Amino acid sequence: MSTRTARTNRTASSTGTTRPGSEAAAVRREALRGLPEIDRPSQVSTDDAQTLSASLLTRLRELEEGTPEHAYVRNTLIELNLSLVRFAARRFRNRPEQREDIVQVGTIGLIKAIDRFDPTRGIEFSAFALPTVVGEMKRFFRDTSWAVRVPRRLQELRVDMAKAADVLEQRLGHRPTRAEVAAHLDLPEDRVAEGELAAHGYTARSLDVTVAEDDAPRDSSRRLATAEPAYELIEDFESLKPLIARLGERDRRILSLRFGEDLTQAEIGERLGLSQMHISRLLNRILDELRAGLLEDGDAPDETTDS
Known part of the structure; x- marks a missing residue:
């Protein structure tokens, strides 16, 4: 190392301009305020994770949202409880979606549960979080599953049209027409019509349903298959x-x-x-x-x- 470089490093250190480690340690100390520091949250046993989560959830409510201390405790809670997400993902292992995608979606549910949990209610966090995690996964399947094979460009078009329809309905006060959706998306009407047709592939109707002239099913209770919660x-x-x-x-x-x-x-x-x-x-x-x-x-x- 040159004499000039060494002098520069000593000067930076003495003025306190390069102390990220010290700042991070100060954030941790203030965030935990006497609670034990966890080196590897994802490797903590389930029993320890439950005990630590209870303390950290209480501490999280004492911290101001948006501060580095709040973010540190929140991120630690996420890592501590990722095993809960992986456990919930196991029940969907036979679905065609990638397990990593399911876990990622379940993690969103975990974050929502952490943000909504009230430690004063006296219930265990895992019992509160699991339905939220599973619900987020099911919502993901519902929003991304197609009854028939549809090209990706049309799947994406359907999503864009749905978003546009919601925005226009709020703005116009009524459900938008095809022409209004096309104008909002800057697309020709025949392209929007193609997207509407593709959207019919998102759900399937039983072949046994009696259809009236207006295409409305008279017996919606009849289906080729029904979901069994058990x-x-x-x-x-x-x-x-x-x-x-x-x-x-x-x-x-x-x-x-x-x-x-x-x-x-x-x-x-x-x-x-x-x-x-x-x-x-x-x-x-x-x-x-x-x-x-x-x-x-x-x-x-x-x-x-x-x-």
């Missing part, structure tokens, strides 16, 4: 099987009595010779273990202890 539970049940198998005999017995025979905690206690309070603690511990196992991104340990 199907989504199948993967959850399959994921639970190995986790339940690793539980101790007493834990499996308690689960069977509570959810198989629908007994109360007091009735279970009478069967097993334990107090209702003891059964309550055992149930909470068992359910926490199962919940943590479901949220873990990867294989669970082969052995667990029976306490």
